[in-house]
Amino acid sequence: xxxxxxxxxxxxxxxxxxxxxxxxxxxxxxxxxxxxxxxxxxxxxxxxxxxxxxxxxxxxxxxxxxxxxxxxxxxxxxxxxxxxxxxxxxxxxxxxxxxxxxxxxxxxxxxxxxxxxxxxxxxxxxxxxxxxxxxxxxxxxxxxxxxxxxxxxxxxxxxxxxxxxxxxxxxxxxxxxxxxxxxxxxxxxxxxxxxxxxxxxxxxxxxxxxxxxxxxxxxxxxxxxxxxxxxxxxxxxxxxxxxxxxxxxxxxxxxxxxxxxxxxxxxxxxxxxxxxxxxxxxxxxxxxxxxxxxxxxxxxxxxxxxxxxxxxxxxxxxxxxxxxxxxxxxxxxxxxxxxxxxxxxxxxxxxxxxxxxxxxxxxxxxxxxxxxxxxxxxxxxxxxxxxxxxxxxxxxxxxxxxxxxxxxxxxxxxxxxxxxxxxxxxxxx
Amino acid sequence: xxxxxxxxxxxxxxxxxxxxxxxxxxxxxxxxxxxxxxxxxxxxxxxxxxxxxxxxxxxxxxxxxxxxxxxxxxxxxxxxxxxxxxxxxxxxxxxxxxxxxxxxxxxxxxxxxxxxxxxxxxxxxxxxxxxxxxxxxxxxxxxxxxxxxxxxxxxxxxxxxxxxxxxxxxxxxxxxxxxxxxxxxxxxxxxxxxxxxxxxxxxxxxxxxxxxxxxxxxxxxxxxxxxxxxxxxxxxxxxxxxxxxxxxxxxxxxxxxxxxxxxxxxxxxxxxxxxxxxxxxxxxxxxxxx
Numbered sequence: 033x034x035x036x037x038x039x040x041x042x043x044x045x046x047x048x049x050x051x052x053x054x055x056x057x058x059x060x061x062x063x064x065x066x067x068x069x070x071x072x073x074x075x076x077x078x079x080x081x082x083x084x085x086x087x088x089x090x091x092x093x094x095x096x097x098x099x100x101x102x103x104x105x106x107x108x109x110x111x112x113x114x115x116x117x118x119x120x121x122x123x124x125x126x127x128x129x130x131x132x133x134x135x136x137x138x139x140x141x142x143x144x145x146x147x148x149x150x151x152x153x154x155x156x157x158x159x160x161x162x163x164x165x166x167x168x169x170x171x172x173x174x175x176x177x178x179x180x181x182x183x184x185x186x187x188x189x190x191x192x193x194x195x196x197x198x199x200x201x202x203x204x205x206x207x208x209x210x211x212x213x214x215x216x217x218x219x220x221x222x223x224x225x226x227x228x229x230x231x232x233x234x235x236x237x238x239x240x241x242x243x244x245x246x247x248x249x250x251x252x253x254x255x256x257x258x259x260x261x262x263x264x265x266x267x268x269x270x271x272x273x274x275x276x277x278x279x280x281x282x283x284x285x286x287x288x289x290x291x292x293x294x295x296x297x298x299x300x301x302x303x304x305x306x307x308x309x310x311x312x313x314x315x316x317x318x319x320x321x322x323x324x325x326x327x328x329x330x331x332x333x334x335x336x337x338x339x340x341x342x343x344x345x346x347x348x349x350x351x352x353x354x355x356x357x358x359x360x361x362x363x364x365x366x367x368x369x370x371x372x373x374x375x376x377x378x379x380x381x382x383x384x385x386x387x388x389x390x391x392x393x394x395x396x397x398x399x400x401x402x403x404x405x406x407x408x409x410x411x412x413x414x415x416x417x418x419x420x421x422x423x424x425x426x427x428x429x430x431x432x433x434x435x436x437x438x439x440x441x442x443x444x445x446x447x448x449x450x451x452x453x454x455x456x457x458x459x460x461x
Numbered sequence: 462x463x464x465x466x467x468x469x470x471x472x473x474x475x476x477x478x479x480x481x482x483x484x485x486x487x488x489x490x491x492x493x494x495x496x497x498x499x500x501x502x503x504x505x506x507x508x509x510x511x512x513x514x515x516x517x518x519x520x521x522x523x524x525x526x527x528x529x530x531x532x533x534x535x536x537x538x539x540x541x542x543x544x545x546x547x548x549x550x551x552x553x554x555x556x557x558x559x560x561x562x563x564x565x566x567x568x569x570x571x572x573x574x575x576x577x578x579x580x581x582x583x584x585x586x587x588x589x590x591x592x593x594x595x596x597x598x599x600x601x602x603x604x605x606x607x608x609x610x611x612x613x614x615x616x617x618x619x620x621x622x623x624x625x626x627x628x629x630x631x632x633x634x635x636x637x638x639x640x641x642x643x644x645x646x647x648x649x650x651x652x653x654x655x656x657x658x659x660x661x662x663x664x665x666x667x668x669x670x671x672x673x674x675x676x677x678x679x680x681x682x683x684x685x686x687x688x689x690x691x692x693x694x695x696x697x698x699x700x701x702x703x704x705x706x707x708x709x710x711x712x713x714x715x716x717x718x719x720x721x722x723x724x725x726x727x728x729x730x731x732x733x734x735x736x737x738x739x740x741x742x743x744x745x746x747x748x749x750x751x
Contacts, residue, residue, distance in 0.1 A: 290700065447701075
């Protein structure tokens with residue numbers, strides 16, 4: 033009997049071992065068949081919608097959108113799942129691996145790419161031929177991936193970065209809030225003035241550069257086919273050299289080497305730094321934490337090409353209700369629903385029909401209103417600067433190597449070469 | 462006459478066996494399997510032979526991480542083996558108010574490692590409490606880079622680990638000290654042995670098995686250090702990532718949609734083998750001494 037048990041156990045373990053490594057895979061359905069079902073099917077039955085950290089602040093808004101959808105399509109039932117902000121990628125990953133992704137899922141492009149590569153997402157351009165006519169090109173392009181045919185999500189709301197300056201600190205340390213720096217050289221010059229006049233207690237610059245800064249220095253981050261990183265150029269090294277010299281001069285706080293990006297806005301909020309970057313709603317959000325600072329903030333357009341941040345909704349190919357899923361995704365991202373969301377907070381719609389809404393192009397005279405207009409105007413030239421292929425590990429490696437270059441522990445060229453080599457290894461996997 | 466069925470023991474042991482097989486044995490076996498593949502969280506992987514292990518040999522960051530983990534272990538081992546013993550000797554005396562000190566020394570153990578590391582991070586920051594005190598007292602002109610210098614960051618994490626672990630090992634020593642026969646101390650005292658000689662010849666041999674156990678526990682946990690370094694370095698592993706531990710490296714490679722589970726598993730396997738080294742050495746030393 034023992035032998036039988038041992039043999040059975042071995043067989044089970046071996047079988048599981050042979051089939052067990054790795055999770056999730058293509059479910060076998062083609063985009064054509066699901067898109068066909070979406071186009072011809074009736075919008076009824078159950079459909080689920082997953083959002084990312086919209087409760088409780090936007091509960092009423094989302095519920096209103098769902099109620100409107102149910103009114104438009106009687107007989108349809110919507111199950112709304114809102115996932116917490118932290119650990120969302122892990123949640124989506126586990127859902128994808130278990131084949132339990134909801135019918136409509138909020139996925140930013142960098143989350144959608146790996147799922148699209150595994151053939152888990154519906155090519156919404158096939159299900160919805162009018163897509164490119166109704167949404168802004170930047171939003172749609174964010175869901176087109178090198179090496180993958182199709183569009184893997186409806187663009188939802190957009191945002192970009194705006195420069196925010198503390199007029200109080202600028203004025204106190206001999207700088208003119210009306211002559212804000214518009215280039216790195218001007219920024220370094222003004223940071224020097226601030227350091228001298230504040231005795232090194234206050235900083236103008238408080239973040240180390242990232243891939244966005246390299247892009248704005250004319251550096252090509254990635255090859256066109258998305259198969260290799262290319263940011264180890266002399267221009268990139270020259271930019272890091274400038275930051276290294278500024279760091280050595282004490283123009284940046286020492287802990288910029290280990291701080292993540294949030295450190296920058298934290299220092300700004302604490303009154304230790306006079307410049308930060310943030311989305312169009314930064315002043316509104318800072319008014320809660322630091323009400324005395326908020327009225328003293330002035331904004332200006334981001335230096336160089338502003339980054340484009342896109343949120344969108346995707347539809348898994350495994351959806352059991354393609355017609356309702358496509359209808360719901362279109363409804364959530366429709367001009368009227370996007371406009372309603374944008375009126376609640378400073379995000380911007382991705383639909384072409386919303387472009388002429390004077391709400392976005394006219395300030396109400398407050399500094400928060402001015403920032404919103406700057407952000408909206410910047411969106412016209414904003415681009416997705418960071419390639420969607422950059423994952424967490426690559427971001428960590430790039431951050432580490434840039435910190436190494438700025439601290440002077442490695443030459444800029446060595447650090448960039450090392451970052452590119454390591455990221456390319458990860459990319460090839 | 463009792464009637465024994467062959468499956469009775471299996472029925473009794475079954476739940477525990479299933480639990481162990483699913484949550485201990487299978488993950489361990491799967492790690493070994495994955496280490497020979499290029500598996501990703503989505504889409505599975507294919508057999509790549511020894512490729513991941515060859516990559517380990519070329520990984521410069523791993524060399525730093527290994528050095529950090531080994532330095533961490535070599536410093537933590539004596540600190541956390543002897544300091545808690547001395548602390549236990551102090552607090553084992555029956556003095557008024559001694560319970561307060563026992564509780565105070567044990568409190569850091571109860572606190573979450575992440576919370577404690579966050580508090581230490583704020584205290585050791587350039588604008589934190591420690592640098593403020595150093596500057597006010599004139600001991601430093603500029604902030605000491607506790608969190609931005611490779612070695613200072615590592616030793617800050619070691620100090621934090623020692624501070625947090627003292628109470629835990631102190632409690633283990635307290636129970637071991639209670640088992641050392643009082644008569645031996647009395648006999649030694651009658652024979653004229655000084656307190657130092659009594660410590661050396663009575664206390665130490667009495668707690669030696671506990672000391673070995675503690676050494677093994679410390680060496681294993683020090684080689685697997687993660688939270689302290691991760692939180693103090695904001696998840697970035699210090700400047701240039703030179704303060705990463707091996708576990709931080711495993712976490713970095715395995716997380717996200719495109720995590721490299723194969724390589725992360727090979728690193729885990731390597732760490733497992735390395736962890737066995739000091740464990741076996743300490744057990745051998747213990748056997749020899751016994």
